[in-house]
Amino acid sequence: MSSGSEIGERVHQRRVELGFSIRELARRADLSASFISQLERGKVNVSVDSLQRLARQLNVSILYFLPPNNNKNISIGSNGSKPVRDDSLPQEYTPVVELENRPKLTLPASGVSYELLTKDLNRKMEAIYERLQPGAAKLARPLREPTEEFIYVISGALTVDLITGQHTLYPGDSIYFEGKSLQRLACASQSENAVWIAVITPPVL
Numbered sequence: 001m002s003s004g005s006e007i008g009e010r011v012h013q014r015r016v017e018l019g020f021s022i023r024e025l026a027r028r029a030d031l032s033a034s035f036i037s038q039l040e041r042g043k044v045n046v047s048v049d050s051l052q053r054l055a056r057q058l059n060v061s062i063l064y065f066l067p068p069n070n071n072k073n074i075s076i077g078s079n080g081s082k083p084v085r086d087d088s089l090p091q092e093y094t095p096v097v098e099l100e101n102r103p104k105l106t107l108p109a110s111g112v113s114y115e116l117l118t119k120d121l122n123r124k125m126e127a128i129y130e131r132l133q134p135g136a137a138k139l140a141r142p143l144r145e146p147t148e149e150f151i152y153v154i155s156g157a158l159t160v161d162l163i164t165g166q167h168t169l170y171p172g173d174s175i176y177f178e179g180k181s182l183q184r185l186a187c188a189s190q191s192e193n194a195v196w197i198a199v200i201t202p203p204v205l
Contacts, residue, residue, distance in 0.1 A: 005042030007051070007065045007105075012040040014058045029053040048110040052141045059144075061204060063126065066103035066116055095119060102129075111136030111187075117197070126203035132158070132194045137186035140179075143204050147179030150199040157188035158196055169196075179204075 015025050022040075026033040031050060038044045046054075048062075055062045097119055106113040111133030118127050132138070137159075151160065153169040160167045161184040162177055168188050169175060179200065187194040 006067055007046060008040040008042045010065050011036070011054055011058070014060060014064070015040075018058065020057075025054070025057060028057040045109040046107060048107050048112050048138045051107065056141060061121060061126075063105070063114065063116060063121055063128070063203075066105045066114070110138065112138055121203055123203060125199055125201035128198045128200070130196055130198055132156075132185065132187035134187050134189050134191060134193070137184055139184050140182040143179050145202065145204055147200050147202060147204055148176070149179050149182065149201075150174065150176045152197045154195045154197065156192040156194035158194040159184075159186040159188040161186070 015022070020028070022036050023033045025031075026036050029036075029050075031053060035044065035050070036054075039046055051062055051065065055064065058064075097117060103116045104113060105115075113131045115129040116126070117129055118125070151158070151169065152174040153171055155171050158169045160169060160175055160177075160182070163181045163183060167175060
């Protein structure tokens, strides 16, 4: 799970790659230089709005801040026992993303978390397992290019605000829309997280 320090490290790394000073990035993202400095040192939590601003100015997806996938090789017991990890084996590519090893990004300040369901972000689509706490919401940000998006609700209730209208989805409900029409996502449950799977193509969240 991404911690504040891990997010800050990736902000710092990308900022240096682009040759931005802290003050320049702060100006571009409309955030304070003090906040970015503290974030890079892991001293503050970041909201989804602030992270979206930073991602836009750093020209990356918000999922860039996910930790690397840490899948390990698996050795199957000869007696049919539960598979166990063997770190001594050479690392080989596997298309499987295991539950306990998928990259997770949690933003406590915003009550939102993301888990990447695809192997990486270098595909034609991305699939994300998302949660919003009761009372939490996140605004959509302008996208760098047109997308098509699909949401399937697993538990709780999720309100999807589109330019064309508002829709509240419950477990088993789904919705398909153009990314540019999305305005806001909000947890509509009173005492339960809204949990859903989102699929986006191309991957520009």
